[in-house]
Amino acid sequence: MKQLLTFSLFICMFSGAMSQQNCYWFKHNGDMKRYEACLATEKAAGHYQFTKEFQQAFDNAIKIDPTWGYPYRAKSVSYLKSGDFINWKKLMDKAVEYDTLSYLPYRAGCRFQFFRDYKGAIEDLLLLKKVTNNEMGYTPNGQYHLDIVLALCYKATGRSEEAIEVILERFKDDSYDIGIFDYIHLGVLYLEKGNYNNAIELFKKQEKFNDLAENRFYKALAYKALRQKENCLQNLKAAKELYQNNLKIHDPYQEPMDKIYLSTIERELGEK
Amino acid sequence: MKSIELIYSMKTNLILLFCISILFSCNVEKEKQQEYLRMVGDIEFDPKLDDPEFKLCYNDSAVFQYFSFSSLETFVGEKEAIDDYFKEKYKPVDINESGWIRIRFIVNCKGETGRFRMIESDEDYKERPFNKKISSQLMALTKSLEGWQGFENKEHPLDYYQYLVFKISNGAIEQILP
Numbered sequence: 001m002k003q004l005l006t007f008s009l010f011i012c013m014f015s016g017a018m019s020q021q022n023c024y025w026f027k028h029n030g031d032m033k034r035y036e037a038c039l040a041t042e043k044a045a046g047h048y049q050f051t052k053e054f055q056q057a058f059d060n061a062i063k064i065d066p067t068w069g070y071p072y073r074a075k076s077v078s079y080l081k082s083g084d085f086i087n088w089k090k091l092m093d094k095a096v097e098y099d100t101l102s103y104l105p106y107r108a109g110c111r112f113q114f115f116r117d118y119k120g121a122i123e124d125l126l127l128l129k130k131v132t133n134n135e136m137g138y139t140p141n142g143q144y145h146l147d148i149v150l151a152l153c154y155k156a157t158g159r160s161e162e163a164i165e166v167i168l169e170r171f172k173d174d175s176y177d178i179g180i181f182d183y184i185h186l187g188v189l190y191l192e193k194g195n196y197n198n199a200i201e202l203f204k205k206q207e208k209f210n211d212l213a214e215n216r217f218y219k220a221l222a223y224k225a226l227r228q229k230e231n232c233l234q235n236l237k238a239a240k241e242l243y244q245n246n247l248k249i250h251d252p253y254q255e256p257m258d259k260i261y262l263s264t265i266e267r268e269l270g271e272k
Numbered sequence: 273m274k275s276i277e278l279i280y281s282m283k284t285n286l287i288l289l290f291c292i293s294i295l296f297s298c299n300v301e302k303e304k305q306q307e308y309l310r311m312v313g314d315i316e317f318d319p320k321l322d323d324p325e326f327k328l329c330y331n332d333s334a335v336f337q338y339f340s341f342s343s344l345e346t347f348v349g350e351k352e353a354i355d356d357y358f359k360e361k362y363k364p365v366d367i368n369e370s371g372w373i374r375i376r377f378i379v380n381c382k383g384e385t386g387r388f389r390m391i392e393s394d395e396d397y398k399e400r401p402f403n404k405k406i407s408s409q410l411m412a413l414t415k416s417l418e419g420w421q422g423f424e425n426k427e428h429p430l431d432y433y434q435y436l437v438f439k440i441s442n443g444a445i446e447q448i449l450p
Contacts, residue, residue, distance in 0.1 A: 048311075050337070051311055052308035052309065082312055085372050116449060117439075252339045261350045261352040
């Protein structure tokens with residue numbers, strides 16, 4: 001429950017980051033140019049981020065104050081969601097140029113989640129680690145702490161040992177709330193290394209915390225490697241049931257790492 | 273005589289300069305004014321590019337985005353089937369070209385696809401074409417890919433925009449997104 005609340009809180013934080021700005025704050029600080037630009041963004045209210053009206057409102061804000069990161073970031077979202085990496089990156093580079101601390105976490109997270117740009121995400125994340133004194137924050141959808149993203153990028157570029165180190169280091173922080181898929185990712189890293197008992201431990205932790213088809217499936221693979229047929233079969237069956245009940249790794253925009261499919265389970269069960 | 277020629281030449285240069293500056297300012301103005309369709313990523317019918325047989329079930333002003341329909345889970349065999357299809361059919365090209373290719377298209381309510389468009393970039397997200405052996409092959413395979421689901425709601429049938437992004441590494445497919 002605590003984790004669910006934390007996750008919801010991050011979602012709210014993310015929505016907040018995209019919500020309307022308090023224009024009077026700029027006026028209060030005597031920044032009239034930004035105040036005018038901020039008023040221009042208010043014309044986007046009520047328009048879906050993909051629409052012409054939304055984009056034009058933020059274009060006008062950029063014309064008034066081209067050094068404000070927020071309008072570039074706001075415009076970039078629809079390009080991201082439509083897979084237009086060229087325009088998305090141009091806009092996000094501007095946003096990061098003018099407000100690095102606010103928008104570098106977002107650019108790093110999206111490079112990983114939407115474009116599997118591991119090299120680019122690692123560059124962003126290592127810079128972010130430096131400027132935030134190792135407190136990088138979370139991905140835009142709140143699914144991952146950015147240390148977990150860094151670890152997954154290391155894994156994808158063949159640096160699994162470093163990936164494990166980064167995750168374990170994050171887990172050491174008592175104030176850290178475990179992410180909804182964290183144990184699965186660390187478990188899979190151990191599984192791929194052949195460290196089956198460690199992997200099973202983590203999948204069991206995930207089971208207690210947020211039981212999904214993935215942790216059962218990978219646990220079955222670990223038992224299979226240990227030649228524990230009965231445990232393997234039992235977990236494969238559980239994985240299939242969870243999957244069919246929609247209890248699985250899911251993201252509406254892209255396919256997360258270590259996600260499995262129904263046919264993957266069925267093949268392992270010998271049903272395909 | 274020479275001074276008259278000089279004045280004449282200066283005058284001609286000034287006129288030329290004036291014309292060039294007008295032309296240049298027009299171009300700058302054109303660049304500044306970004307034109308939008310109804311939505312970012314919309315694809316209008318182009319008779320030179322598009323199959324006239326492909327029809328939307330409803331209309332252009334009501335084409336949804338793919339994520340309104342729960343991602344690639346709705347594809348027959350899920351995303352794994354898409355990965356398997358390209359793994360089997362795509363022939364890697366031995367060339368030092370890496371980056372991303374996006375193919376965006378519409379899926380109509382019958383699960384048919386049309387209006388395919390492509391963008392291409394290098395690893396730094398800079399727009400540039402890939403070797404045709406890569407891009408044309410991916411376009412042809414995407415056009416032949418079957419398994420998209422059609423949808424309808426209570427009021428009318430639904431059409432939606434879908435895309436596939438191919439992360440290319442030295443002419444081979446490294447990853448398919450979303």
